[in-house]
Amino acid sequence: MEKIEERFAEPKRQAGIAILIILLKFLKQTIKSFWPIALSFFIGGKSDRFETVLGILVIIISVLNLGGSLLSYFRYYIQLEKGAIIIDKGVLRRSKTNVPFERIQSINFKQNLVHQFFGVVSVEIDTAGASKAELTIDAIDKKEAEALREYIMSVRSEILQEKAEPTAEEQKSDEQTILHLSVSDLIKIGVSQNHLRSMAILFGFALTILNDLNESFEGVVEEELSSKADLILNSQWLIFLFFVLAILVVSFVYSLITTTLGNYDLKLKLNNKGLKLIKGLLNREEISINKNKIQIVSWGDNPIRRMFNMWTLSLEQASSENADKLKSKIKVPGCYLEQVDEVLGVVFPKMTDYVFSKHKVSILLKYRLLFFVSVLPFLLSLVAFLWIEWLILWFIIWPIFTSIYIHIYFQKRSFEISEEVFKNNTGAFGTRFELTQLHKVQAIEITQSWYQRRKNLANIELTTASGELSVPFIPFEMAIALEKYILYRVETDQREWM
Amino acid sequence: MTDFFENLPIDIAQLPSAEENDYQQISPAYKKASLIAWGIFFFILLIGPPIIIFFIEEIKGEWLYYAASILTALVLWALNILWVSKAIKKKKYVLRQRDLIYTTGLLWQKKITIPFNRIQHAEVKQGPIERLYKLHNLNVFTAGGSSSDLSIPGLTEEKATKLKEFILNEIENEEDGKD
Numbered sequence: 001m002e003k004i005e006e007r008f009a010e011p012k013r014q015a016g017i018a019i020l021i022i023l024l025k026f027l028k029q030t031i032k033s034f035w036p037i038a039l040s041f042f043i044g045g046k047s048d049r050f051e052t053v054l055g056i057l058v059i060i061i062s063v064l065n066l067g068g069s070l071l072s073y074f075r076y077y078i079q080l081e082k083g084a085i086i087i088d089k090g091v092l093r094r095s096k097t098n099v100p101f102e103r104i105q106s107i108n109f110k111q112n113l114v115h116q117f118f119g120v121v122s123v124e125i126d127t128a129g130a131s132k133a134e135l136t137i138d139a140i141d142k143k144e145a146e147a148l149r150e151y152i153m154s155v156r157s158e159i160l161q162e163k164a165e166p167t168a169e170e171q172k173s174d175e176q177t178i179l180h181l182s183v184s185d186l187i188k189i190g191v192s193q194n195h196l197r198s199m200a201i202l203f204g205f206a207l208t209i210l211n212d213l214n215e216s217f218e219g220v221v222e223e224e225l226s227s228k229a230d231l232i233l234n235s236q237w238l239i240f241l242f243f244v245l246a247i248l249v250v251s252f253v254y255s256l257i258t259t260t261l262g263n264y265d266l267k268l269k270l271n272n273k274g275l276k277l278i279k280g281l282l283n284r285e286e287i288s289i290n291k292n293k294i295q296i297v298s299w300g301d302n303p304i305r306r307m308f309n310m311w312t313l314s315l316e317q318a319s320s321e322n323a324d325k326l327k328s329k330i331k332v333p334g335c336y337l338e339q340v341d342e343v344l345g346v347v348f349p350k351m352t353d354y355v356f357s358k359h360k361v362s363i364l365l366k367y368r369l370l371f372f373v374s375v376l377p378f379l380l381s382l383v384a385f386l387w388i389e390w391l392i393l394w395f396i397i398w399p400i401f402t403s404i405y406i407h408i409y410f411q412k413r414s415f416e417i418s419e420e421v422f423k424n425n426t427g428a429f430g431t432r433f434e435l436t437q438l439h440k441v442q443a444i445e446i447t448q449s450w451y452q453r454r455k456n457l458a459n460i461e462l463t464t465a466s467g468e469l470s471v472p473f474i475p476f477e478m479a480i481a482l483e484k485y486i487l488y489r490v491e492t493d494q495r496e497w498m
Numbered sequence: 499m500t501d502f503f504e505n506l507p508i509d510i511a512q513l514p515s516a517e518e519n520d521y522q523q524i525s526p527a528y529k530k531a532s533l534i535a536w537g538i539f540f541f542i543l544l545i546g547p548p549i550i551i552f553f554i555e556e557i558k559g560e561w562l563y564y565a566a567s568i569l570t571a572l573v574l575w576a577l578n579i580l581w582v583s584k585a586i587k588k589k590k591y592v593l594r595q596r597d598l599i600y601t602t603g604l605l606w607q608k609k610i611t612i613p614f615n616r617i618q619h620a621e622v623k624q625g626p627i628e629r630l631y632k633l634h635n636l637n638v639f640t641a642g643g644s645s646s647d648l649s650i651p652g653l654t655e656e657k658a659t660k661l662k663e664f665i666l667n668e669i670e671n672e673e674d675g676k677d
Contacts, residue, residue: 442616465642
């Protein structure tokens, strides 16, 4: 095979199969936006004038769109020139985007079933910084994409190495798998997933469908439901219980399936440039993160996951404002503590040498929370109780539940600092740890409320290029000392940080 | 200062800190500009509700509704004027050797520090009301998302440009320093 930079020296189109992929994308989008109208055509039967006009309009828009999508393939060129990738595209609104290699944060691949069948990948090129720029290539040959990425990343590191000193460990080039999830791991993870979240997703999904249906067949659904309402009212408890059970089972199965499919054969690999995550059955996804660019490493558990001794681990890197947060994040939904330690050891090579000092937040935070979250609403509700007596049950549950929660939260809330890293410890029923290297911090914010000023307390927030770490209610002098030390570390550190 | 972090390799007390008199106030004219901006808002709040009440058949004749809405708006407006006048004194900044500090907030006091070597870009901007008073905003951007971006209002053109030039210069030096 000729050299990749020669292949792309002239503007080059995507793989031919991209037409199919663009078409499928178009089809999906059209169905997504017009399905209620189409449905009403088939089922509605009686077509009045308005609906006919609407239908014709839909068809015209679709055809125009189709033409546009097809043309977009022919008006899409990729080119490499003078250390930059150039994408020239657009039919009516043409645009030529030029991204120098050193601005590129990461190049990620994605494959759906069609991609996998034809051996192509879709490529996402993410650049960080305030200016938006995220390039997407719908389909190019997998080998070509890999060569392209290798070439861009190697030129990129050459450019950057002129600025920064190369580190010794960048010499080794073999790839080693540090984490691999088996099917039994996946089932454990699926079982211990946050089912409340999938319940919310399902619920939202059902609502949108109902809403769409309702809009297309005005009243039909509403009538249907309101006729059921009597039934529900008649056999209230039984039906309600049935629904709750059904939703529970469905959301359980849903999270089990999505977790297993989405993370099927998940592998976390370590190579000379950084970490690489590959996962998924139907959509095979590949995300790479440069080790030096990792901003925040966090890991946590929930009560069920703790029974399996499993932790959720995520590594975040800087991302452009417009880029999808998920693409710049390596997320391992479940792994064992040894594996967390191993990843930490890779990202922070001297982790075991650091001397940490641990500091709790002020007890006043606990009292404040107890007062405002547990006691005050309880007292207010006691007043309200005079009018609505049957709510009394909730009035008792609320303060008990929240004070237990606040108590555990306060027990766990602390931060740790060492010469090199900052660690935040949070969580209540679950646990969550966040870790960042001090030189990754790019802004420090100290806030004080009126109350905190009287008690000489402050909150501190450390912002990195991929999110914040904050600690509430620490002594003001401690916040200032923390600020001084971290600023000193940031301002004297010459290492690459993003 | 008591030593909180004995595990750290350097003595934190030795590190420089920004003293109260290092800080610079923003231009006093900013008070007028923000009073006008808020004034427009409160003017709408003052006349809007009575107009709406006028068009609601059931209550249009009742003077109590007009009085209540106007009085509420006036009280809020007065509080706002008081707050703006006090809050402006808290808006201060200081340019140090390696970072920029900005403090703001009357009840919720806030102090943001951004080191020059983490700034991506800086720009000077001006809104329509600020133009009347020849005031400018200095906006400073960091990487990834907007949560740590900083905006200092109420600067004279000379100061704003000087600050911007200084910061941009620092960024450039920083990048050259790596070569």
